[in-house]
Amino acid sequence: MQAPDGKRWTELKRALLEEIATAPHKAVSIFNIAQHIPGWQMPVYKVTNTIRGNLPVFAAQSAIRVNNIEYRSAVYEDLTKKGATQRASVDLLAAVLGLPVPDLKTKIIDLPASNEEVTINMSKDPIFALQEYCQAKKLPLPAYSFKAEGPTCKPIFTCTCTFGSSTSTGQAGKKQRAKRLAAREMIYTLVSGN
Incomplete structure (x- = not known):
């Protein structure tokens, strides 16, 4: 965010944004860091919750004011509140940087009950x-x-669930929670594929 303008820096920012899109929780971490270095406020999140068929669906949009300019993300849906806010954070980061938003679309289809x-x-x-x-x-x-990543006293576990040709991941501070999140994401994949 503090890198100067210029083609090479823009390409680096774009590459990093693409990488962050694959791990959207990192966008939230960047906003946390930005509070301490450039002194930004944390983004404001508007989250709504609905039920489609038998699936809970969260929709999140984020906004932030930087240097008297207000930036706003698109609305992102996910089966978890955290997932929706993380995707909205990546979109918001792209808006602040003036870069195109990487592919973050998670399509949640309407299912008959x-x-x-x-x-x-x-x-x-x-x-x-x-x-x-x-x-x-x-x-x-x-x-x-x-x-497992991070310090041994407080690791972050990433669980990958493989089912046929599909994979899903879940990340948490405990192995069982990460496994549960990966299974839940796989269920979403199976249900939305029908």
């Missing part, structure tokens, strides 16, 4: 719900792998 094809019980723990779905459809169970 009585969709017979969707046999995933959304009221259950996502790990067990996904397992039941696999058993009911006579499909192989998903595989989970973990990666």
Whole structure:
């Protein structure tokens, strides 16, 4: 954000923004850092929650004022409040930098409440719900792998759920929570694919 204008710096900023789009939580971290270095305020988030079919859907939009200019993100939807606000943060960061927004679109389709094809019980723990779905459809169970980053006293676990040709990830301070988030994201992928 503090790099000067110029073609090379713009290309670097664009590349970093593309990287941040693959890990949207980093955009929130950048805004946290910007409070201390350039003295920005934290973005303001407007979040709404609805239900589509049997899925909870959060929609988030963020705004910030920098040097007396107000910047606003587009509205982003996700199955979690955190996911929606993180995507909105990436969009907002792109707006502040004056760069195009990387691809962040997570399409959440409208599902009829009585969709017979969707046999995933959304009221259950996502790990067990996904397992039941696999058993009911006579499909192989998903595989989970973990990666830990950060200090050993407070690691951040990233769980990758692999199911057929699809993968999903979840990130949390505890392994089981990361696994649950990855399973929930995989359920979304399966439901939206029907």
